[in-house]
Amino acid sequence: MFTTAVYAVDPSHFVPSFSLEETNGTLITHPTDKAAIDEAVQWLKRGEAIGIPTETVYGLAANALSADAVSKIYSAKNRPQDNPLIVHVSSLSMLRDLLPNRIVPEIYLLVIKKCWPGPLTIILPTSDLIPSSVTCNQPTVAIRFPSHPVARALIEGCGFPLAAPSANSSGKPSPTLASHVFDDLQGRIPMILDGGSCNVGVESTVLDGLRNPPAILRPGGVTYETLRSIPGMEKLQVYRKDFVDSALEQAPTTPGMKYRHYSPEAKVILMERDSETKESEPEFRRNFEQMWKDEVKTAQQTFGNPIKRIGILRTTGQDENEQWEEVKMTTDGVECVILQMGRLGHPDQVARGMFKALRELDSRSVDLIFVEGVSESQEGMAVMNRLRKAASKVIETTTPNRA
Numbered sequence: 279m280f281t282t283a284v285y286a287v288d289p290s291h292f293v294p295s296f297s298l299e300e301t302n303g304t305l306i307t308h309p310t311d312k313a314a315i316d317e318a319v320q321w322l323k324r325g326e327a328i329g330i331p332t333e334t335v336y337g338l339a340a341n342a343l344s345a346d347a348v349s350k351i352y353s354a355k356n357r358p359q360d361n362p363l364i365v366h367v368s369s370l371s372m373l374r375d376l377l378p379n380r381i382v383p384e385i386y387l388l389v390i391k392k393c394w395p396g397p398l399t400i401i402l403p404t405s406d407l408i409p410s411s412v413t414c415n416q417p418t419v420a421i422r423f424p425s426h427p428v429a430r431a432l433i434e435g436c437g438f439p440l441a442a443p444s445a446n447s448s449g450k451p452s453p454t455l456a457s458h459v460f461d462d463l464q465g466r467i468p469m470i471l472d473g474g475s476c477n478v479g480v481e482s483t484v485l486d487g488l489r490n491p492p493a494i495l496r497p498g499g500v501t502y503e504t505l506r507s508i509p510g511m512e513k514l515q516v517y518r519k520d521f522v523d524s525a526l527e528q529a530p531t532t533p534g535m536k537y538r539h540y541s542p543e544a545k546v547i548l549m550e551r552d553s554e555t556k557e558s559e560p561e562f563r564r565n566f567e568q569m570w571k572d573e574v575k576t577a578q579q580t581f582g583n584p585i586k587r588i589g590i591l592r593t594t595g596q597d598e599n600e601q602w603e604e605v606k607m608t609t610d611g612v613e614c615v616i617l618q619m620g621r622l623g624h625p626d627q628v629a630r631g632m633f634k635a636l637r638e639l640d641s642r643s644v645d646l647i648f649v650e651g652v653s654e655s656q657e658g659m660a661v662m663n664r665l666r667k668a669a670s671k672v673i674e675t676t677t678p679n680r681a
């Protein structure tokens with residue numbers, strides 16, 4: 279057991295190098311931030327796992343080249359041993375050092391040029407440097423180059439890559455604030471770097487360019503539309519939308535494929551939008567309200583326990599004023615805590631607000647959570663991927679009783 283210390287760092291005090299080749303290019307302009315990084319580096323060099331900010335979500339980082347250090351990640355998160363980890367690098371030189379013959383497959387060269395550093399993970403051939411506990415005995419390894427200046431400075435300071443899944447208890451909503459990490463992992467890790475809220479709010483996109491055609495295995499911060507525009511990615515597919523692979527799910531090459539994820543304590547019921555009928559927004563809102571009222575009534579009749587408080591996650595309409603929270607009482611005496619994930623038509627906002635809102639409703643001890651679906655364009659694909667994994671039940675507007 280540890281006494282978990284939280285060190286605040288200001289990302290604006292970190293100035294990364296313009297060169298992606300350099301391994302020690304970040305300038306830290308404030309001594310307090312430099313001291314926090316130095317402390318974090320010492321813990322990592324001792325083989326411990328710590329909480330760190332990235333542009334996607336907070337990560338639980340440890341030395342990716344040490345099987346003993348990697349085991350601390352699995353232990354702290356209570357993570358299944360067959361769920362692989364993503365390796366984070368701070369330069370292209372560090373990337374090549376991890377690959378057989380230091381060769382980056384040609385399919386990725388333009389992808390890296392356009393999308394790195396950033397919220398994109400690529401599947402690459404592994405080497406003897408990477409412990410099997412990182413890859414779960416797969417012949418490939420998932421690697422990304424984060425854009426967050428604190429994460430980059432930390433990897434540079436260590437001089438080795440970091441394995442870093444989301445810094446939450448396994449299966450829970452991903453952490454987008456340092457306080458989320460503390461709530462889940464206090465006492466299990468020695469230190470958390472608090473770099474404020476995460477700019478992207480969902481995990482990285484995972485791209486497997488070794489497949490033919492290339493495929494997004496997990497939607498995330500880099501959109502399908504962005505990747506599809508890159509030469510060589512014209513035939514890009516999306517897992518579960520364009521194809522499925524049962525063998526891949528049983529022995530995944532990347533996290534987020536095999537297990538249920540992102541789930542709060544309360545049961546989540548998701549209402550999908552009907553992309554075929556193009557229902558109007560007022561119509562969807564009416565259907566959504568009727569759906570959650572019917573579900574509350576059914577739950578009370580089925581389980582015999584009164585539903586006292588529910589959570590509702592929705593988007594802010596184009597003509598509505600943004601309001602993070604609203605609390606209402608139904609005629610049956612049920613308290614409704616309504617939180618806004620972001621503005622309708624702005625999936626990047628919804629991505630940033632989704633996990634925060636799920637965790638907030640958990641802290642309110644709601645009995646059920648009802649969530650409005652969003653369009654799957656742009657970041658909406660990642661949002662819906664996470665919401666479907668979090669949901670105990672998914673309802674389509676055209677088939678209200680479908681589970």
